[in-house]
Amino acid sequence: ETGVTQSPTHLIKTRGQQVTLRCSSQSGHNTVSWYQQALGQGPQFIFQYYREEENGRGNFPPRFSGLQFPNYSSELNVNALELDDSALYLCASSLSGGASDTQYFGPGTRLTVL
Amino acid sequence: AQSVTQLGSHVSVSEGALVLLRCNYSSSVPPYLFWYVQYPNQGLQLLLKYTSAATLVKGINGFEAEFKKSETSFHLTKPSAHMSDAAEYLCAVNPRSGNTGKLIFGQGTTLQVKP
Numbered sequence: 001e002t003g004v005t006q007s008p009t010h011l012i013k014t015r016g017q018q019v020t021l022r023c024s025s026q027s028g029h030n031t032v033s034w035y036q037q038a039l040g041q042g043p044q045f046i047f048q049y050y051r052e053e054e055n056g057r058g059n060f061p062p063r064f065s066g067l068q069f070p071n072y073s074s075e076l077n078v079n080a081l082e083l084d085d086s087a088l089y090l091c092a093s094s095l096s097g098g099a100s101d102t103q104y105f106g107p108g109t110r111l112t113v114l
Numbered sequence: 115a116q117s118v119t120q121l122g123s124h125v126s127v128s129e130g131a132l133v134l135l136r137c138n139y140s141s142s143v144p145p146y147l148f149w150y151v152q153y154p155n156q157g158l159q160l161l162l163k164y165t166s167a168a169t170l171v172k173g174i175n176g177f178e179a180e181f182k183k184s185e186t187s188f189h190l191t192k193p194s195a196h197m198s199d200a201a202e203y204l205c206a207v208n209p210r211s212g213n214t215g216k217l218i219f220g221q222g223t224t225l226q227v228k229p
Contacts, residue, residue: 004157031215033215033216033217035217035219040221040222041221041222042118042204042206042219042220043158043204043217043219044219045216045217048215056215056216058216090157090158092158092215094215098215099146099208099209099210099215100163100208101215102148102160102163103160103215103217104160105157105158105159106157107155107156107157108156108157
């Protein structure tokens with residue numbers, strides 16, 4: 001059974017650019033959640049996708065957007081990058097997105113904005 | 115708003131000693147509670163979770179946690195620390211409202227294990 005995978009592993013961008021991060025969910029899971037983890041902090045919830053629809057959003061501006069595809073893989077897009085967007089971006093998949101479901105995390109994408 | 119507090123950003127124990135990592139939540143309705151471990155440059159791995167069954171929850175690698183409603187706490191313990199336990203430990207809650215998988219995390223506690 002393949003776990004949650006994310007690409008790329010590391011990414012360096014400059015302020016104002018746009019970035020796309022990718023996530024493949026665990027087999028059998030239809031829900032993907034995205035989190036931002038700044039250095040020394042706990043992860044912050046960005047949004048969740050359930051069966052290709054956004055199902056909950058955290059306190060992030062609209063320049064953070066996402067997609068979920070029919071195979072339940074997902075993308076996180078960030079426009080107009082700011083220095084504060086430098087962080088580890090974590091993707092997690094779960095069976096159905098329920099509140100008690102275990103979320104299985106990928107290794108993350110480390111984004112550096114210069 | 116729901117919040118999670120992990121007391122102690124760094125905890126240091128000797129190998130073989132008791133591990134106690136503290137987590138308190140703020141909610142009048144008991145949430146679902148989770149403990150995750152994060153090793154350097156890796157994602158999060160679930161240690162255990164509380165979903166309103168038994169209040170004493172046993173997890174992987176010898177860890178356990180006890181849900182105490184009166185104290186709004188879900189502290190993580192392990193009787194005897196191993197060197198391999200050195201990592202970042204994150205407590206998280208799901209408030210249950212809205213039926214989404216939104217996890218609210220604490221700041222994390224770095225566990226150091228001394229030989």
